Amino acid sequence: MEIREKAFKLFKKSNGHMTSQKIADTLGVKLSKVKYWRSKDKWKEKINKNRGAPKGNRNALGNSGGAPRGNLNNFKHGMYIDNSKFSSKNFLSKYIPVATKNIINEIEEAGLSSLDILWMNITTQLAAIIRSQNIMHVIDKDDLTKELKRSKVKSNKRKTEKTSSNSSEKEYEYELQFAWDKQATFLQAQSKAIKTLESLINSYEKLLHANWDLATEEQKARIEVLKSKLDKKDLEPITINFVKASERNGNS
Numbered sequence: 001m002e003i004r005e006k007a008f009k010l011f012k013k014s015n016g017h018m019t020s021q022k023i024a025d026t027l028g029v030k031l032s033k034v035k036y037w038r039s040k041d042k043w044k045e046k047i048n049k050n051r052g053a054p055k056g057n058r059n060a061l062g063n064s065g066g067a068p069r070g071n072l073n074n075f076k077h078g079m080y081i082d083n084s085k086f087s088s089k090n091f092l093s094k095y096i097p098v099a100t101k102n103i104i105n106e107i108e109e110a111g112l113s114s115l116d117i118l119w120m121n122i123t124t125q126l127a128a129i130i131r132s133q134n135i136m137h138v139i140d141k142d143d144l145t146k147e148l149k150r151s152k153v154k155s156n157k158r159k160t161e162k163t164s165s166n167s168s169e170k171e172y173e174y175e176l177q178f179a180w181d182k183q184a185t186f187l188q189a190q191s192k193a194i195k196t197l198e199s200l201i202n203s204y205e206k207l208l209h210a211n212w213d214l215a216t217e218e219q220k221a222r223i224e225v226l227k228s229k230l231d232k233k234d235l236e237p238i239t240i241n242f243v244k245a246s247e248r249n250g251n252s
Contacts, residue, residue, distance in 0.1 A: 003027055004037050004109075008046075011038070016047050031216065033111030040108070115211075115219050118204045122226070125197045129190065136186040138179050145177040201226070 007023050020034040027034075037043075093101055112120075154169040204223060208215055 003029060004041075007034055007037055008041060008043055011043050012047055016044060030111065032113045032116065036108075036111035036113075113219075115204065115207055115215060118200060118207065119219070119222055122197065122200045122204060125193065125200060126226075129193050129197065132186070132190065132193070136182070136189070138183045138186065141179045143179040143182065145182065147175045147177070149173045149175045 007027060007029075010023050010026060011018050020038055021031055024031045024034045092104065096104075110116075150173045152171040154171065156167045156169065201223065208219060208223065212220075
């Protein structure tokens with residue numbers, strides 16, 4: 001039996017009175033997982049649905065079921081969309097690759113909260129920024145990158161009554177990236193990436209303080225640890241000093 005099913009059985013056995021925290025402690029899982037299962041699987045609705053009327057109850061005697069004649073509860077204004085169809089995995093499986101569907105299943109099983117998802121984005125963005133230092137590194141002002149853009153082969157055929165010849169000529173087109181071009185591109189990309197990271201951190205802090213009582217100690221400590229790392233000297237922004245050619249050569 002899966003832990004998810006065990007969690008529901010505990011909830012059902014307690015007649016819906018057992019808290020999510022107690023279920024999490026009993027099964028040794030995260031509170032966020034239990035909360036997600038409880039909401040996603042609609043535990044309360046399942047219990048209430050299965051209860052039914054007591055044995056011998058005659059309240060529904062003579063009722064054929066359904067709404068009274070003339071009832072407008074089922075009247076739909078405008079375009080009506082049945083959300084239950086779109087929340088089903090069967091709907092998504094028609095349009096997304098299998099690998100993507102597997103990732104969605106794993107995310108749902110993990111029971112990630114909004115804070116957890118934001119934190120994953122923060123760490124992924126920071127890792128990409130640090131990794132780009134190595135990929136986009138410019139060695140010096142003479143660092144030139146030469147990439148083959150396209151190649152073409154020309155065939156020249158000549159034929160006379162006495163002779164015939166066949167020769168080919170190759171043409172190559174290269175794309176050159178000079179040091180200043182690469183450095184400018186890197187700085188622009190890095191600036192955008194850092195702004196995105198700052199925005200993610202701000203969103204995390206706002207969501208954290210808005211749900212402070214529900215947040216775990218791990219979620220509260222994450223942001224402080226990250227800030228302390230970002231404040232270190234080795235992650236400070238690079239200072240670039242521009243010097244005129246006349247000053248560099250010692251001319252007044």
